Amino acid sequence: MNEIIKGKHLDFTIAEVNEVYAGAVGQLWEMLMGEEIHVGGVRETDILAEKAGLNRNTTVLDVCSALGGPARHLAQTYGCRVTGLDATVKMVDEAVRRTELEGLSDLVSFRIGNALDMPFHAGTFDVVWGQDAWCYITDKEKLVREARRVLRSGGMIAFTDWIQTGNMNDKEWEDLNTFMAFPYMETLDGYEKLLSENGFIIGEKEDLSNDFVHHCHLYQDKLRNELKDVVISGFGKELYKAADEGLDKWVRAVDDGKVGRGRIIGKKER
Numbered sequence: 001m002n003e004i005i006k007g008k009h010l011d012f013t014i015a016e017v018n019e020v021y022a023g024a025v026g027q028l029w030e031m032l033m034g035e036e037i038h039v040g041g042v043r044e045t046d047i048l049a050e051k052a053g054l055n056r057n058t059t060v061l062d063v064c065s066a067l068g069g070p071a072r073h074l075a076q077t078y079g080c081r082v083t084g085l086d087a088t089v090k091m092v093d094e095a096v097r098r099t100e101l102e103g104l105s106d107l108v109s110f111r112i113g114n115a116l117d118m119p120f121h122a123g124t125f126d127v128v129w130g131q132d133a134w135c136y137i138t139d140k141e142k143l144v145r146e147a148r149r150v151l152r153s154g155g156m157i158a159f160t161d162w163i164q165t166g167n168m169n170d171k172e173w174e175d176l177n178t179f180m181a182f183p184y185m186e187t188l189d190g191y192e193k194l195l196s197e198n199g200f201i202i203g204e205k206e207d208l209s210n211d212f213v214h215h216c217h218l219y220q221d222k223l224r225n226e227l228k229d230v231v232i233s234g235f236g237k238e239l240y241k242a243a244d245e246g247l248d249k250w251v252r253a254v255d256d257g258k259v260g261r262g263r264i265i266g267k268k269e270r
C-alpha cells in the first residue's frame, strides 16, 4: 500500500501494453474470460449498465474497449450508442470486424487512441465507462481529468478495476504488477479521492474482492485443465509455464486479501 502513497509505479510504455494485447497474451485473456475481457462477463456488464442508467438516448465512451464485447452488448441490450477507445490497433481492428459481423456498426464504433489524451471534444458523452482495464493506465489522475473533460455536465463515470487491497512487500508488489504489465493498481479509497478531487460526486463505491477470489480460482482451474493442451500447442510450453506461475502468484495474493476488484459510479459536478 505504501507504494501507492509514495506514487511509485513501474515504467511500462503504451507500446509494451500494445505488444501484450496484440500477441499471445491478449488471446489467452480471451480464452480465459471470453470476448468481454473482464471478471464476471455479461452479468457484470449489465450490473454496471443498470447502475449507470443506460438507455437508448445514452452516448457511452468505453475507455480501453479491447475486442468491443461489452460495447456490442450495451448497444444490443440498451439501444445506446457506444464509442470504444483503445490503444492497441489489433484490438480495435478485431472489434470493428466483429461489430460489422453482428450488424451493429450503426450504434457501435471504435477509435485508436490513448486514454490519457482522448481524441474527443469536451462534453461529448453521457457516460464514461471502463471495465477491468484502468489498472494499465500510468497516470490515473490524468485519466479521471480526461473522463471529466469529455463528459457532459451531469454525466456519469462508471467503472470496475483491479485494485490493491492490502499491504505487500516491494518484491511481491513488483512481481504482481510486472506479470500483468500494470504500472500500479489504485486502491478503492484512492479512486474515490481522485474522483472527488477532480469534479465528481461519488454515487457508489463497492469492494467486489470476494467475488474476485472466486473468479481467480476459476481462471486458474481453467488454465490448468481445459486450456492446458490448447495453450501449449498454440503458444508453447514456455508461455504456459509463465502464465501458470504468474497466475498462481496472483491467486495467492487474492486469497491473502492483497489484491481485489472494485466498482465505482460517479457523477460529473455541474
Ligand SMILES: C[S@@+](CC[C@H](N)C(=O)[O-])C[C@H]1O[C@@H](n2cnc3c(N)ncnc32)[C@H](O)[C@@H]1O
Residues within 6 Å of the ligand: 014, 017, 018, 021, 035, 036, 037, 038, 063, 064, 065, 066, 067, 068, 069, 070, 085, 086, 087, 088, 091, 113, 114, 115, 116, 130, 131, 132, 133, 136, 137, 138
Ligand atoms: C483488459 S483489456 C480491456 C477489456 C475490456 N474493457 C472488456 O471489458 O472487454 C485492456 C485493454 O486496455 C487497452 N489499454 C491499455 N492502456 C491503454 C491506454 N493508455 N489507452 C487506451 N487503451 C489502453 C489495451 O490495449 C487492452 O485492449
